[in-house]
Amino acid sequence: MTRHRVRVPALRGKMTLGPAETRHLHVLRLRPGDEVRVFDGQGAEARATVLELDESRAVLELGEETAGASETPFPLTLAVALLKGDKLSEVVRAATELGVARIQLLVTARADAREIGEQKLTRLRRVAQEASKQSRRAVVPDVLSPIPLGALHWTGRLFVAQPGAAQRLGDLLDWTAPVTVLTGPEGGLSDPEVAGLLERGAQSVTLGPRILRAETAPVALLGAIAAYGA
């Protein structure tokens, strides 16, 4: 079944898309007759068939509704620096509620911690399982053992929360590909770390002009994504 998903204002028998969503169909190289998934960002999701498609306008026909409605259109990953004490538990719990499919732990230059015990990792995985159940998700996010920041690979888009960043998440997020959000340790990522990420195609985004704790930043950033309706 098609993995391509298109956001629509509401699931209707025939859905006419405006220029932005139509461009998205062209980017995906879709043609009349192709199948996509449509979602309204509120939990409703269905199959749909492309009926008409021209330069700036497309018409889709609704098919059967599908499950998986509490998952984001493409997988959402949180890449988060190791934090001291029990802070990671709270981050894992909130991130699970906010829809992440994976949590990748990171070792960074200004690391609060450089490693994590097997027992603690097991505990984080249990937290993800509990939180997934509580928030009625069908998916339990993977919590992946820490890797150095330089070894992080991603597909789609990576957004890094950066004090003083000029760009806003809402202006960049379009859910046409998987999304990774990355937040640093207490004290932040180092300048070379940020520069390295941007060179590799990451985009820095603002979380406002104040200093956030390392455990608040991921929840705020994932909250911003959730507020986008996905």
Add this chain to the structure above:
Amino acid sequence: MTRHRVRVPALRGKMTLGPAETRHLHVLRLRPGDEVRVFDGQGAEARATVLELDESRAVLELGEETAGASETPFPLTLAVALLKGDKLSEVVRAATELGVARIQLLVTARADAREIGEQKLTRLRRVAQEASKQSRRAVVPDVLSPIPLGALHWTGRLFVAQPGAAQRLGDLLDWTAPVTVLTGPEGGLSDPEVAGLLERGAQSVTLGPRILRAETAPVALLGAIAAYGA
């Protein structure tokens, strides 16, 4: 000094505003020669004078830079239902980092708690003070004693996080007035409570299709506002 603030992409000697921001100047009944504040959402803020103003375009001239750059353009209030245990401390701490000017505690129909001790209130105020300092704000948010939801009054806009809401915060937030965000207790607000708020002009906004804990929702919602750059 003027309280009117206008968001600009960057602080420059002469700043030309597009139709949306120009409409905002008309709403504020400003005329050439009037003074406003301009801010870039990244912490820079300055005085500016309206040089030209027609239907869909305005030109502002930059004045001196001003302080208060880590505060939102208009006051941001969090109205939050009483929560059990120490959950409110975490909410107050994160809300302070995320820029709220006031935290109004609420008694709601499905209240986790119906009152709060004087000692606990004092503790919450101390948490706000510490968090304000840590996030380098000049302002310490007020933490106001609980009132019944029906007694809540607000000026400007009120956004209530509501599962299944159709509207997105990013499509509604424009910082032309004070903003209040409201989140409920574990189990949510009752239907009559939500209906009452909407009748009084509140707007419900989505935080995605999953169920959030009562202590996650305010951080997610305020995170979404912070990601708007203010």
